[in-house]
Amino acid sequence: MENLASIFSALGDPTRFAIIERLLANGEQSAGELQDVANISAPAISRHLKVLHEAGLVNRKINRQQRLYSLRPEAFATVGSWFISHQEFWAKSLDRLEAALKKESN
Template identity: 35%
Template structure:
């Protein structure tokens, strides 16, 4: 299941500020690094560190245009997490179905 990559993705997105940066890039499509600092309380060096972590985890891609660096979501970046969740999907679906059945049975009594 790609455990090292899954662990990296989960650790990277565990930080709330980093997750907010990721979500902003996802929402905006492509964002210049300088644009990620505007309107936030996060310093340029901190945003750069978060972007580096996101890039190393394979969650974002960068495109250089002169002195500007633009970031966009890496299409397959969340694949390890999605695969992991998919693995447990049938497990949890079955458990919830059993719980619903039990609740129906106990409410009928």
């Protein structure tokens, strides 16, 4: 879970989030295929893909002249684990609040 800050930072940008959404929907794609997720230049898309790769969210594979990108499931498992651990915290906190309110109203 040490990489969560860079993962959330990478996902915080709307263009990078759109790239992740596209990869979730369509699977592996080239940088060129991802270019239409935002109205930006090819070098800008490449910079966004670099951030996603450095955050550990995507794999990059070179096939001749193409750079192919796909999601790294283990990165999303880390995020899912973090959410689940915090969901349990809030559920327990709300249960304690409910019990205290019931006790107070009696």
